[in-house]
Amino acid sequence: MEQIKQPAENESYIRGELLHLIFTNEVEHFSIAKIKVLDTNETLEEKTIVIKGYFYNLQPETSYYFFGVFDKHPRFGTQYKVTSYKTFIPETKDGLVAYLSSDLFYGIGKKTAAKIVDQLGENAISKIIDDPEALYAISGLKKKAADQLRVTLQENQGFEHVAIYLAQYNIGLKMAQKIYQNYKDEAVQLLEADPYQFVFDIDGFGFRTADEIARQMGLPATHPTRIGAGCIYVLQTSIQEGHVYLPMDVCISSICSLLNTKELTEAMVVETLTALNKDKQVILQDGNVYLPSLYYAEDGFSSHLKRILQKPIEHQTPIAELMKIIGSIEEEEILSYGKEQFTAINQAIHAKVMILTGGPGTGKTTVIKGILKAYANIHELSLQPKDYEYKSDFPFILTAPTGRAAKRLNESTGLPAMTVHRLLGWDGNQTFEKNEHEQLSGKFIIIDEFSMVDIWLANHLFKAIPDDMQVLIVGDEDQLPSVGPGQVLADLLSTNRIPFVRLTEVYRQKEGSKIIQLAHEIKKDEPINLGKDHDFNFIQCGTTQMGHVITKIFTKALEKGFETKDIQVLAPMYRSEAGITKLNQELQQVINPKTNQKREVRTQEAIFRTGDKVIQLVNQPEDGVYNGDIGEVVAIFREEENTEQEEQLVIAYEDREVVYERKDYRNIMLAYCISIHKSQGSEFPIVIMPVAWAYQRMLRKNLLYTAITRSKQSLIICGEQEAFLYGVATKNKSHRYTTLTQLLMEKLTVLYESNIHANLEENDSNLSPYDFM
Numbered sequence: 001m002e003q004i005k006q007p008a009e010n011e012s013y014i015r016g017e018l019l020h021l022i023f024t025n026e027v028e029h030f031s032i033a034k035i036k037v038l039d040t041n042e043t044l045e046e047k048t049i050v051i052k053g054y055f056y057n058l059q060p061e062t063s064y065y066f067f068g069v070f071d072k073h074p075r076f077g078t079q080y081k082v083t084s085y086k087t088f089i090p091e092t093k094d095g096l097v098a099y100l101s102s103d104l105f106y107g108i109g110k111k112t113a114a115k116i117v118d119q120l121g122e123n124a125i126s127k128i129i130d131d132p133e134a135l136y137a138i139s140g141l142k143k144k145a146a147d148q149l150r151v152t153l154q155e156n157q158g159f160e161h162v163a164i165y166l167a168q169y170n171i172g173l174k175m176a177q178k179i180y181q182n183y184k185d186e187a188v189q190l191l192e193a194d195p196y197q198f199v200f201d202i203d204g205f206g207f208r209t210a211d212e213i214a215r216q217m218g219l220p221a222t223h224p225t226r227i228g229a230g231c232i233y234v235l236q237t238s239i240q241e242g243h244v245y246l247p248m249d250v251c252i253s254s255i256c257s258l259l260n261t262k263e264l265t266e267a268m269v270v271e272t273l274t275a276l277n278k279d280k281q282v283i284l285q286d287g288n289v290y291l292p293s294l295y296y297a298e299d300g301f302s303s304h305l306k307r308i309l310q311k312p313i314e315h316q317t318p319i320a321e322l323m324k325i326i327g328s329i330e331e332e333e334i335l336s337y338g339k340e341q342f343t344a345i346n347q348a349i350h351a352k353v354m355i356l357t358g359g360p361g362t363g364k365t366t367v368i369k370g371i372l373k374a375y376a377n378i379h380e381l382s383l384q385p386k387d388y389e390y391k392s393d394f395p396f397i398l399t400a401p402t403g404r405a406a407k408r409l410n411e412s413t414g415l416p417a418m419t420v421h422r423l424l425g426w427d428g429n430q431t432f433e434k435n436e437h438e439q440l441s442g443k444f445i446i447i448d449e450f451s452m453v454d455i456w457l458a459n460h461l462f463k464a465i466p467d468d469m470q471v472l473i474v475g476d477e478d479q480l481p482s483v484g485p486g487q488v489l490a491d492l493l494s495t496n497r498i499p500f501v502r503l504t505e506v507y508r509q510k511e512g513s514k515i516i517q518l519a520h521e522i523k524k525d526e527p528i529n530l531g532k533d534h535d536f537n538f539i540q541c542g543t544t545q546m547g548h549v550i551t552k553i554f555t556k557a558l559e560k561g562f563e564t565k566d567i568q569v570l571a572p573m574y575r576s577e578a579g580i581t582k583l584n585q586e587l588q589q590v591i592n593p594k595t596n597q598k599r600e601v602r603t604q605e606a607i608f609r610t611g612d613k614v615i616q617l618v619n620q621p622e623d624g625v626y627n628g629d630i631g632e633v634v635a636i637f638r639e640e641e642n643t644e645q646e647e648q649l650v651i652a653y654e655d656r657e658v659v660y661e662r663k664d665y666r667n668i669m670l671a672y673c674i675s676i677h678k679s680q681g682s683e684f685p686i687v688i689m690p691v692a693w694a695y696q697r698m699l700r701k702n703l704l705y706t707a708i709t710r711s712k713q714s715l716i717i718c719g720e721q722e723a724f725l726y727g728v729a730t731k732n733k734s735h736r737y738t739t740l741t742q743l744l745m746e747k748l749t750v751l752y753e754s755n756i757h758a759n760l761e762e763n764d765s766n767l768s769p770y771d772f773m
């Protein structure tokens with residue numbers, strides 16, 4: 001190993017000694033520390049400075065070269081953001097002896113250290129690292145101590161060496177940590193041999209980084225791992241568009257255009273794909289290319305669905321008895337179920353798995369309540385959790401993909417409901433407590449907002465459903481598909497192999513809802529009426545006026561007594577002159593302006609102030625907050641005000657308070673305006689929706705439909721009518737590649753043709769007692 005002793009010329013550095021650590025994260029090795037400045041070529045007056053970065057085992061009384069840039073923090077002042085660093089090893093004999101006898105090396109005293117330097121000379125460190133036996137010649141140094149010294153040296157020097165090497169390719173210390181943990185001292189050698197291998201081995205190591213390194217090293221553009229890494233990259237990128245696989249020809253042409261190399265032939269790509277298939281890094285089947293996790297998710301989900309469908313329901317309720325029960329529920333609820341609604345209750349009671357779909361206001365929630373009551377009545381079960389000795393004895397499971405959707409389900413049914421992730425005991429990484437070995441307990445599961453469930457989650461959920469549990473899937477097929485890969489609800493419906501009831505009759509419209517009417521006009525491609533009504537208004541305005549108009553509507557609603565959490569602005573995109581980021585800034589200035597009393601913190605993207613409405617952007621199961629949860633900043637603590645010596649932001653969500661440290665601020669965003677995608681599964685009393693030509697590439701029927709159906713009491717659309725009409729007339733052109741429908745057809749057809757669904761086959765699937773009345 002080459003020993004780097006001095007920074008390169010022109011390289012900015014601060015040489016310093018650790019005074020104390022202010023913060024350190026054991027897992028990621030991210031640290032903030034105060035150091036004493038010993039020497040620097042930066043313009044720096046101070047004798048101490050705060051550094052931050054990813055370090056490996058920083059030791060006190062050891063001096064280091066830190067390379068990085070100054071970061072001016074509005075509150076904490078100047079800090080040095082370290083991009084790489086290395087231990088300063090003095091070249092003098094005394095310096096080396098002091099280093100080797102420091103606390104870093106257990107069991108090496110001054111005497112032994114002096115002997116080592118005497119015998120190995122000035123280059124002692126490199127010699128020890130390069131030659132495993134170099135220390136064996138030192139008299140009085142036991143082999144065990146010698147080996148330990150070498151290991152410690154290697155680890156410290158090794159990481160620094162790797163970090164410095166990677167820094168030249170703009171690879172930060174965080175990624176360097178990951179790489180070092182994976183390959184240890186072989187990292188540099190392996191990177192030089194084949195940077196593309198890192199794309200496979202290291203989570204988050206991008207193809208483009210590998211490609212840049214390979215280009216600088218002069219690796220051939222047709223190197224097989226380049227083609228392989230390109231293929232993985234193409235497949236991973238396609239997940240962002242919702243695909244589960246890519247057809248071979250699409251995959252090949254995407255790889256060719258990514259690699260952009262004249263010498264590359266299709267045959268070479270096919271050869272690489274075949275090799276990757278052999279190594280199980282991709283799966284080739286029927287001319288399709290899958291990433292294994294997606295292939296197995298589709299396969300697993302369809303198999304578990306079949307497993308559940310195969311076990312018939314033992315108890316069949318005679319139709320006369322069911323009618324009596326439903327009659328008594330109607331009396332209790334003071335309503336009379338429509339024909340479709342009756343069919344839905346009847347089928348859900350008799351089908352092992354059923355799908356209930358329909359637009360807003362068609363009575364999905366009403367039917368869910370009916371089903372629960374009817375099921376409880378037939379099986380003589382209580383719907384009161386308190387009547388059961390243990391929580392786990394409660395026979396009904398109500399779940400939804402987002403926290404807000406689960407909360408709505410809980411509010412509308414009065415029964416406990418939770419997110420699918422919580423139900424399955426997700427650990428925040430790859431592990432689910434509930435799975436095929438440790439399944440859920442209960443008799444009936446209702447999964448709401450199923451259009452948001454992607455194929456991975458569907459697989460995890462269904463594997464945890466025991467054979468004898470009845471399943472009700474509820475969702476609106478016209479809403480946006482899941483953010484993750486697949487279109488599970490749409491695929492399930494298209495098979496026609498699973499009983500479903502589509503509710504079409506609108507009930508809320510009967511109460512005179514223009515919002516619902518508009519949603520159904522969009523859903524059925526009918527002429528759109530944008531006339532003003534008690535719950536709807538379309539305010540025409542140009543893009544530049546948008547911010548002003550929206551803030552005015554927002555303020556008026558507040559004056560009328562609504563709270564900030566009741567009013568939600570929904571927009572399709574972040575960056576545009578009428579984008580989410582800009583609208584949030586404008587709204588914040590008016591709704592929650594800067595005052596002397598209110599504390600605030602600044603990040604590169606936003607200012608967060610006490611009283612601000614914010615949204616969580618990722619799942620954080622350890623704190624019980626999930627992607628899409630909306631809360632309010634209730635307190636901001638300064639560094640010196642808490643024992644952790646960290647600035648902290650406290651956010652109150654509906655059922656908990658969560659403390660965020662600065663490094664977690666990227667997990668939140670202002671939420672006066674949020675994206676339509678993030679609003680899926682939530683509802684708000686007032687929705688304000690800007691629509692402009694500036695959003696043109698995002699304007700789609702299912703996007704606008706999703707936004708509109710989020711509003712419960714009032715919907716105000718503002719912007720350009722033509723843009724809105726263009727959007728609702730534009731069908732979602734992006735097709736998702738999935739094989740779920742085909743798999744389900746293969747797996748379920750035998751079942752379908754057998755007696756289990758005989759009654760559905762013989763009769764109209766919408767058959768109900770009404771037909772006999």
Ligand SMILES: Nc1ncnc2c1ncn2[C@@H]1O[C@H](COP(=O)(O)OP(=O)(O)OP(=O)(O)O)[C@@H](O)[C@H]1O
Nearest residue numbers: 335336337338359360361362363364365366507508
């Ligand atoms: N059979 C019925 N008779 C009278 N009112 C009904 C009937 N079914 C539903 N409703 C009423 O229609 C309204 C909408 O019903 P519900 O909330 O169940 O629909 P939904 O499909 O869940 O709607 P959303 O998805 O918008 O929440 C409610 O006020 C409900 O009481």
